[in-house]
Amino acid sequence: MNFIDFNRPCIAGKEMDYIKDAIYDKKALCGNGFYTKKCTEHMEKNFGAKKALLTTSCTSALEMSAILLELGPGDEVIVPSFTFVSTANAIVLRGATPVFIDIRKDTLNIDETMIEKLITPKTKAIYAVHYAGIGAEMDAILRVAQNHNIYVVEDAAQGVDARYNGKYLGTIGHLGTYSFHETKNYTCGEGGALLVNDEKFIDRAEILLEKGTNRKKFMEGLVDKYTWVDVGSSYVLSELNAAYLYAQLESRDAILKKRLSIFNKYYAGLQSLQKNGKIQLPFIPPHCRSNGHMFYIICGTRDERSRLMKFLRDRNIQAVFHYVPLHSSPMGVKNGRSATLPVTEHITERLLRLPFFYYLTDTEQDYIIESVLSFYK
Numbered sequence: 001m002n003f004i005d006f007n008r009p010c011i012a013g014k015e016m017d018y019i020k021d022a023i024y025d026k027k028a029l030c031g032n033g034f035y036t037k038k039c040t041e042h043m044e045k046n047f048g049a050k051k052a053l054l055t056t057s058c059t060s061a062l063e064m065s066a067i068l069l070e071l072g073p074g075d076e077v078i079v080p081s082f083t084f085v086s087t088a089n090a091i092v093l094r095g096a097t098p099v100f101i102d103i104r105k106d107t108l109n110i111d112e113t114m115i116e117k118l119i120t121p122k123t124k125a126i127y128a129v130h131y132a133g134i135g136a137e138m139d140a141i142l143r144v145a146q147n148h149n150i151y152v153v154e155d156a157a158q159g160v161d162a163r164y165n166g167k168y169l170g171t172i173g174h175l176g177t178y179s180f181h182e183t184k185n186y187t188c189g190e191g192g193a194l195l196v197n198d199e200k201f202i203d204r205a206e207i208l209l210e211k212g213t214n215r216k217k218f219m220e221g222l223v224d225k226y227t228w229v230d231v232g233s234s235y236v237l238s239e240l241n242a243a244y245l246y247a248q249l250e251s252r253d254a255i256l257k258k259r260l261s262i263f264n265k266y267y268a269g270l271q272s273l274q275k276n277g278k279i280q281l282p283f284i285p286p287h288c289r290s291n292g293h294m295f296y297i298i299c300g301t302r303d304e305r306s307r308l309m310k311f312l313r314d315r316n317i318q319a320v321f322h323y324v325p326l327h328s329s330p331m332g333v334k335n336g337r338s339a340t341l342p343v344t345e346h347i348t349e350r351l352l353r354l355p356f357f358y359y360l361t362d363t364e365q366d367y368i369i370e371s372v373l374s375f376y377k
């Protein structure tokens, strides 16, 4: 078997046509042009976002969210330790304190039953991550937030096109963020989006996006000078990336269908190991619809994971793991607050992700499944 990468980016088909069109026909390469509008309209119409803004990454969108919530020194923000660094970095960049929370054993999402206990008079927001494109318990999270008058941001980097109780992830909290990084379901290399679901944040979000200027109002003819009115940064996505992304969004259904079939095939092929108690497989609550973002298994021990990883590597299969828990990382220790997080620590030592991408063939997937089964035989 040829080497099976962990990820290979999907090409939907029309990417080059749209990029050429942006260059030669639309003759506009900086952001907020024709293809940006196509992408944001697509997200607003199909996902139900009040306002979608394309950004250079999900990291940028998370940074914007922290500015919009006016996080600052003395503020506390509840965030899972089991996430990518960008979720917590956005909080620390504003001088606020991440308060790390544990995850549920089944979905590996924020444990909503533990939020209440972590809330203090300083708590300003909850950042919920939708791990593996499976929704965190948004109803419960929003209820606690409402009771304490705090904000909810959804890090839906992995959750584009997935749903919770019929609603698209990223459109449920006050703000939501998407990633279009090469490793995500729909991509343009590097890119992201900020979804503004609470209308009171829309105007300021558009200013932050444009480096703290009122360029948007100027372009619309609403003001006659364009000037520095707020903080901000260079968060606008280039039209070249937006053109690529639009081709992907147009093919959303086909990409989703293929990814769900890969997920289901892994699940069917490996569920005997779960029944035997050897490994744990992903769990999708009945009110959630996954987007087939990833497939992971939870091994029995850390050592078993290392041996399985090596076993697969020897068979030309690239399996990977993540995350190093943020609460025990050097930056987390220095800037955050945390109790012990037993589930996070248990999971991060045992989780292994299997190759997952649009072009994964049946033959390759059969070979991966058969390899995992034979490891456990």
Ligand SMILES: *Cc1c(COP(=O)(O)O)cnc(C)c1O
Binding pocket: 056, 057, 058, 059, 060, 083, 084, 086, 087, 129, 155, 157, 158, 178, 179, 180, 181, 190, 191, 192
């Ligand atoms: C990928 C990812 C990010 C970062 O996305 P970028 O677009 O690369 O900035 C943030 N949070 C989570 C949970 C992610 O998976």
